[in-house]
Amino acid sequence: MTDLILKADGLKKHFQVGGGFMAETKTVRAVDGVSIEVRRGETFAIVGESGCGKSTLARLLMRLLEPTEGAIEFDGRDIAGIRGRDLRELRRDMQFVFQDPFSSLNPRMSVGKLVGEPIETHRPELSRTQRRQEVARLLRTVGLRPEHADRYPHEFSGGQRQRIGIARALASNPRLVIGDEPVSALDVSVQAQVVNLLHDLKSKLDMTLVIIAHDLAVIRHMSDRVAVMYLGQVVESGPTDEIFAAPRHPYTLALLSAIPEPVHGRERTRIALSGETPSPASPPSGCRFHTRCPFAREDCATRVPELRVAANETRVACHYWEEIAATRPKAGLTPAAARSEGAQRRFALYEAATLRQTDRPETASNAGATT
Amino acid sequence: MMAQPATPATLKPQLMTDPVLQKRPENRVWKKFRSHRSAMLGGLLVGLFVLMAVFAPILPIPDPTATDWGAVRQAPSAAHWLGTDEIGRDVLSRLVWGAQASLLAGVISVGIAVAFGVPMGILAGYFGGWTDGIISRCTEALLAVPFLILAIALAAFLGPSLTNAMIAIGLSATPVFVRLTRGQVISVKAEDFVEGAHAIGLSTPKILSRYIFPNILPPVLVQATLTIATAIIAEASLSFLGLGQQPPAPSWGSMLNTAKNFLSQAPWMAMWPGIAIFLVVLGFNLLGDGLRDALDPREH
Numbered sequence: 189m190t191d192l193i194l195k196a197d198g199l200k201k202h203f204q205v206g207g208g209f210m211a212e213t214k215t216v217r218a219v220d221g222v223s224i225e226v227r228r229g230e231t232f233a234i235v236g237e238s239g240c241g242k243s244t245l246a247r248l249l250m251r252l253l254e255p256t257e258g259a260i261e262f263d264g265r266d267i268a269g270i271r272g273r274d275l276r277e278l279r280r281d282m283q284f285v286f287q288d289p290f291s292s293l294n295p296r297m298s299v300g301k302l303v304g305e306p307i308e309t310h311r312p313e314l315s316r317t318q319r320r321q322e323v324a325r326l327l328r329t330v331g332l333r334p335e336h337a338d339r340y341p342h343e344f345s346g347g348q349r350q351r352i353g354i355a356r357a358l359a360s361n362p363r364l365v366i367g368d369e370p371v372s373a374l375d376v377s378v379q380a381q382v383v384n385l386l387h388d389l390k391s392k393l394d395m396t397l398v399i400i401a402h403d404l405a406v407i408r409h410m411s412d413r414v415a416v417m418y419l420g421q422v423v424e425s426g427p428t429d430e431i432f433a434a435p436r437h438p439y440t441l442a443l444l445s446a447i448p449e450p451v452h453g454r455e456r457t458r459i460a461l462s463g464e465t466p467s468p469a470s471p472p473s474g475c476r477f478h479t480r481c482p483f484a485r486e487d488c489a490t491r492v493p494e495l496r497v498a499a500n501e502t503r504v505a506c507h508y509w510e511e512i513a514a515t516r517p518k519a520g521l522t523p524a525a526a527r528s529e530g531a532q533r534r535f536a537l538y539e540a541a542t543l544r545q546t547d548r549p550e551t552a553s554n555a556g557a558t559t
Numbered sequence: 560m561m562a563q564p565a566t567p568a569t570l571k572p573q574l575m576t577d578p579v580l581q582k583r584p585e586n587r588v589w590k591k592f593r594s595h596r597s598a599m600l601g602g603l604l605v606g607l608f609v610l611m612a613v614f615a616p617i618l619p620i621p622d623p624t625a626t627d628w629g630a631v632r633q634a635p636s637a638a639h640w641l642g643t644d645e646i647g648r649d650v651l652s653r654l655v656w657g658a659q660a661s662l663l664a665g666v667i668s669v670g671i672a673v674a675f676g677v678p679m680g681i682l683a684g685y686f687g688g689w690t691d692g693i694i695s696r697c698t699e700a701l702l703a704v705p706f707l708i709l710a711i712a713l714a715a716f717l718g719p720s721l722t723n724a725m726i727a728i729g730l731s732a733t734p735v736f737v738r739l740t741r742g743q744v745i746s747v748k749a750e751d752f753v754e755g756a757h758a759i760g761l762s763t764p765k766i767l768s769r770y771i772f773p774n775i776l777p778p779v780l781v782q783a784t785l786t787i788a789t790a791i792i793a794e795a796s797l798s799f800l801g802l803g804q805q806p807p808a809p810s811w812g813s814m815l816n817t818a819k820n821f822l823s824q825a826p827w828m829a830m831w832p833g834i835a836i837f838l839v840v841l842g843f844n845l846l847g848d849g850l851r852d853a854l855d856p857r858e859h
């Protein structure tokens with residue numbers, strides 16, 4: 189059961205910025221020592237505020253960026269520095285869904301070409317006709333029509349474009365798909381549909397999914413495990429249910445507080461974050477969260493907390509999580525059992541959307557919502 | 560928001576109201592261009608001159624080099640619609656044949672500039688580093704010299720002939736295209752969809768040909784159209800200076816050159832080529848502006 193498909197060890201990506209005439213070069217520590225392990229077949233979520241380095245991490249994992257330091261293993265093989273054939277195989281096996289469906293599709297290529305391109309690249313043995321059939325099948329899989337193949341991206345709504353992006357990502361039969369906030373640019377009404385689509389496809393196609401989000405709400409119902417990031421580092425990781433039930437790191441508490449979801453009869457500690465997120469170019473000393481942490485103590489500014497095992501599978505990077513947990517009422521949400529009315533309604537909507545999209549694409553439905 | 564289950568009965572009408580499939584596959588660029596009045600005027604002007612140049616050999620006009628000493632510097636009349644020049648040649652005929660020289664000079668020299676400039680710009684913009692360093696320094700050096708001065712210097716160096724004038728104009732217009740292409744490539748390269756192409760595992764030549772080139776083409780096309788106008792003026796200027804089309808072959812520039820000596824006695828000799836240059840340059844400029852609007856996929 190601990191079969192890992194993707195493993196990152198001490199990954200760092202530092203960008204050098206500035207350094208023009210009379211300007212000082214600054215080092216942006218976008219990703220600063222991240223280790224994660226993604227298991228085969230699971231949905232792994234990476235969550236954190238905007239700017240904490242999620243996209244950079246995703247690009248490192250995809251080898252779209254070269255790490256400054258650290259190692260990445262895919263399927264037990266070190267993928268740092270691979271080229272040629274090996275890199276092509278990696279591109280086939282690991283795919284990416286972009287955040288912005290408006291900028292991530294070449295505006296001058298038809299949908300058929302966009303979706304057919306990975307097939308052409310990775311399955312060159314297929315004939316033109318076979319490729320067209322495959323494109324039609326993929327379009328149907330993501331809830332579009334085969335006739336859409338002749339159209340151009342600008343003719344579609346955001347949700348539909350993201351479906352095109354997903355079809356393109358699936359075209360090479362990848363084993364792992366990384367979605368970088370795949371729904372955050374979409375209308376709220378469409379988000380659930382796309383999330384559900386990804387979730388469905390993941391189980392149907394026997395893939396592993398790494399999903400990135402800036403809040404916990406989106407990933408709650410679809411991810412098995414989650415890593416919470418703050419300023420380029422993982423501050424807490426573990427099974428999603430566990431994190432929701434018993435969040436330990438103050439930052440995770442704060443993220444959970446942001447979800448409007450009162451628990452039955454139990455008052456939840458609300459933690460509002462004060463102050464700006466510090467710049468990754470000059471991260472605070474000691475615990476990076478100390479400038480905003482309501483529980484910070486004096487030595488937090490000097491001692492760096494390591495990720496350490498908190499419960500069987502959860503790891504937390506905070507010196508004082510035990511004491512913090514002891515001083516407050518159980519803060520988390522008990523999964524499913526204590527689901528509030530609002531959550532219940534949302535969940536029903538998610539499920540309804542799943543049912544709908546199998547035989548009816550959102551084309552018709554979101555026409556009313558977006559135009 | 561639609562809660563009813565999707566039965567075949569409810570699916571049918573939705574198919575027909577599919578906002579994507581409903582749209583007829585009409586060419587969007589052409590449609591936008593057509594609704595652009597000044598662009599259509601530009602296209603019309605350019606089209607007219609192109610027809611004139613193409614059909615010059617079969618039009619019922621006299622030989623443009625045939626002299627008639629009995630009809631020297633005659634004002635426009637029924638026999639010579641636009642008058643005659645200082646050695647009795649038909650101005651209309653010379654104007655029509657001159658269109659050939661002008662358009663050819665415009666198109667070929669811009670073709671040369673595009674053929675050199677665009678690949679250089681792509682190399683510089685896409686690969687950066689020392690490739691960019693070398694190409695950009697050379698471009699800047701060339702750009703420091705005014706276009707026409709450079710063309711004159713090159714034409715004088717290569718020797719006076721229409722072909723050399725075209726080469727000179729083409730070379731001096733090259734930096735404009737290197738620069739434009741380089742800038743466009745740098746901005747297109749940073750687009751998400753190019754990263755998407757890398758993520759797919761596409762090879763560099765395919766990324767260049769499918770992702771970079773088609774996306775930089777529209778501004779290059781617009782610039783090319785506008786530069787044709789400049790090139791036509793440059794050709795006329797070179798011919799005016801005797802560095803372009805050589806007599807007795809007609810060209811608007813050389814017609815102006817001779818006409819300047821007879822401005823008071825035979826003003827039509829200068830007027831017609833002047834008007835022709837003005838109209839064709841206007842035409843290409845309007846066409847370029849119209850293309851710019853029509854090719855922009857964002858605005859509707």
Ligand SMILES: Nc1ncnc2c1ncn2[C@@H]1O[C@H](COP(=O)(O)OP(=O)(O)O)[C@@H](O)[C@H]1O
Nearest residue numbers: 203205216218237238239240241242243244468
């Ligand atoms: N190419 C780059 N050059 C310089 N800084 C960058 C670059 N890409 C990202 N950054 C910086 O790295 C930090 C993390 O960015 P990103 O990974 O996009 O965060 P997220 O996806 O979590 O919003 C930000 O401060 C961002 O400005």
Ligand code: SF4
Nearest residue numbers: 475478481488506507
């Ligand atoms: S180590 Fe200190 S500052 Fe950091 S999260 Fe824990 S209590 Fe807060």
Ligand SMILES: [Mg+2]
Nearest residue numbers: 242243287369
């Ligand atoms: Mg991001």
